[in-house]
Amino acid sequence: MPPPSDGTRHLAPAKVNLTLHVTGRRADGRHDLDSLVAFADLGDVLHVSPGDALTIDGPFANGVPVDDRNLIRRALAAAGTTRAVDLDKRLPHPAGLGGGSSDAAAALRAVGADLGLDALMALGADLPVCLAAAPSRMRGAGERVDPVALPRLHAVLVNPGVAVPTGAVFAALEGHGPPMPDVLPAGDPLDWLGGMRNDLQAPATGVASVIADVLAALTAAGARLSRMSGSGATCFGLFPDPAAAEAAARRLDYPGWWARACTLNPSAP
Structure with a gap:
């Protein structure tokens, strides 16, 4: 879990789905997923005060609601408390x-709230894993949500x-696939990750073809896996070292694109 840098500043780290296997669909319409999740050393920043x-x-503040549609407000209300929050939307x-x-x-x-699983899921399917904020x-x-051991990744x-x-992405999804293997093998994690999937990638590319351009650009910039x-x-x-990632981010700073180098699992050895 990322610690705040002081008593009022809290990082909301970017969540990255390294894998996302869609394994089935429930009677209530929700999909069953199997995903390996990592968190970055960059994200939004919250300043919290009385x-x-x-x-x-x-x-990226434009378009973010400040009323009760905002998940921050809804989460604090579910916790039965209030705080003044200044969100730096990065x-x-x-x-x-x-x-x-x-x-x-x-x-x-920030408020030390301990909501139960049902309350977290009522806020959103990503709340449990984002509350953990760890691999x-x-x-x-x-x-x-189960903790896993992952190395630092650039x-x-x-x-x-x-x-x-x-x-629209889920509507375009055709069929379901098997879950991930139960054990993350020793050795180079990129070799293992390369054999996994994001089952939403193909339908999302059908909705927005520019995704294929981004993946191709990352590969051309030297990514071992995109x-x-x-x-x-x-x-x-994913790149072999921080310098390679920084160089690729500069190369991919195209007009209209947002490109940032980061470290995933920054507390890992």
Whole structure:
């Protein structure tokens, strides 16, 4: 879990789905997932203080609600408390990076709230894993979160500035696949990750063809593995070291694109 840098500043880290296997669909319409999730050393920043106002600024503040539709407000209300929150919105949205859920989880961590699983799932399927904010295997509809050991990974996140509606992506999904293997093998994790999937990548690319351009650009910039995160449109590339990731992020700073180098699992050895 990422610690705040001081008593009022809290990081809401970007959530990256390294894998996302869609394994079935329930009678209530929700999909069963099996996903390996990592968190970055960058994200939105919340400044929390006494009060009850919610203010939003930052490069991606436009379009983020400040009323009761905002997950921060809903999470604090579920916890039975109030705080004044200034959200520095640094992540694009919607982007497949769990931004709103991570913001709400950061607010809950800031107030020390201990909501039950049902309350978290009522807020959103990503809330349990975002509250953990640590490498995890997320299963079911998001309610089953188990910690996993992952090494530090050097990544570039790229969003092409296109919103991809999650509903449209799932509507275009054809069939389901098997879950991940139960054991993450020893050795180079990129070899293992390369054999896994994001089952939403193909339908999302059908909705927004620019995703294919982003993946190709990451590969051309030297990524050992490139894949879409979540339901898109943000994609990630994994690189051998921080310098290679930084160089690739600079190369991919195209007009209209958001590209950032980062470290996933920053507390890992």
